[in-house]
Amino acid sequence: MFIEINDLKKSYKDNLVVDEFTLEIDKREFVTILGPSGCGKTTTLKMIGGFLKPDGGNIIIDGKDITNVAANLRPTATVFQNYALFPNMNVIDNVSYGLKFKKIKKSEARKMAEEMLDTIGLKEHAYSDINKLSGGQMQRVALARALILNPKVLLLDEPFSNLDAKLRVKMREEIKQIQHKFGITMIFVTHDQEEALSISDRVVIMNEGRIEQIGKPEEVYKNPKTLFVADFIGRINIIEMNGEKRMIRPENISIDRQRGDFEGQIYDKQFKGVYITYFINSKYGTLQVDTLNSDIYEIGEKVYCTIKN
Ligand SMILES: Nc1ncnc2c1ncn2[C@@H]1O[C@H](COP(=O)(O)OP(=O)(O)OP(=O)(O)O)[C@@H](O)[C@H]1O
Ligand SMILES: [Mg+2]
Known part of the structure; x- marks a missing residue:
């Protein structure tokens, strides 16, 4: 198995917010963690990405236990919910930023960033002020900044939540194309059940820090194991x-x-x-x-x- 997550656990003080989180993911799989606000999705993703230390459990990616490995040394890249772009840098500098830490020459980094911007349809904005982009364009820059690191696993935390309904649907298709093109394994977080069902190979439904059900979209829709799942997914x-x-x-x-x-x-x-x-x-x-x-x-x-x- 490409990714093995075993029994992850996290508390904030005495508030247990993620418990017994166990999940296996295949290479190139698109898995979505779905659940209501506050159920522990971001906390789980941050533990996988290395931004939060679990209280228990472990994470193995490609045969290597990375539970205690620093975020920038993991084979993962994260697109955060709020984009977290650098406001004082233009588009291309935002995209190439992470390459600095990979000992890649400046000229080479620039070339890679230009190619990436071309891939995601933002070539003509390469030298634009980041603050002058629309929400959808910023989202793409955030995606490009993560993809350029050539991660084995891309972690996406509600990446489309600030986009209008039409753009959301368009971005869904784009992210799937990117996944096929780059062959990346993706873990996607959303509280939008329609988005989860339409985009994923498998869906993990969380409630109050625990997994309620894991399955293919049709499975969880047609055979919900619990009342919570039945009620949360569809009507x-x-x-x-x-x-x-x-x-x-x-x-x-x-x-x-x-x-x-x-x-x-x-x-x-x-x-x-x-x-x-x-x-x-x-x-x-x-x-x-x-x-x-x-x-x-x-x-x-x-x-x-x-x-x-
Ligand atoms: N830094 C923190 N300190 C204390 N409690 C926190 C902290 N971060 C999150 N929590 C709590 O942990 C629980 C899970 O939060 P988390 O952010 O993982 O939820 P989420 O599923 O991502 O929600 P949303 O859909 O609203 O983003 C919540 O009850 C939240 O209040
Ligand atoms: Mg969250």
Whole structure:
């Protein structure tokens, strides 16, 4: 296994914020740590990157135990949530900065930085003032600054959180292309479940410092092991049927005017673009049901619902 993380543990004073964090990652895998604010994602990533010392456990990368190795001597590079760019340097100096510590000649470093800027589409901004870039451009500079170090593992902490919805989606595609191009293993942190599901080979769902579930996006969505996971990833209806609690996704209930398993009445609806979410009062309580946007029902209408298998 390329990366082995065993039983990582971290407390701030007597507040245990990461516990029993165990994860194995393959070479070139894209793994996302997903969880609500404060669940310990950044703390975990900082321990992997060498910016925080764990209280217990160890981290092995490519056969080497790096638990006590300094950040700049690890085969990792980190893109921080706030970019952490140098405001007094132009774009190209920001990108080439880390090469100084790798004993690379200045002229060679400049050439490497120019090539990297070309790769990420910022060549024409090489000599721009860093403060005059947009959020998305700064994000790319932060990415370039990490990639130029040629890390075996790239750690990304909510790298797209400051971007608008459209740019976020574009950056998702770009990061995947970069991963394929450079063959890097990536550990990505986000609290955005849609982002996690769409970008990752596997997702690690954390809650209050512990891992709740690890799996492929389809697995964690379709077979959530815990109520927390089911509720955090996507939306669910919890229905009590024959004395048993069942978790049913909104897309797994159908509605019809003529026939179905049980009655309901539409009390609200939300247009979501591709689909519509209806809120339906029924003997099982209020249910969320997603339909295609061509299925139009009015508020107050009586319908029949069927739970799909
Ligand atoms: N330097 C610190 N000193 C004390 N407590 C801290 C420190 N850094 C983080 N914590 C606490 O540790 C817990 C985990 O924090 P962490 O930053 O890892 O969460 P996160 O999952 O990254 O959250 P977010 O999504 O908001 O970035 C939180 O309860 C936080 O308040
Ligand atoms: Mg964080």
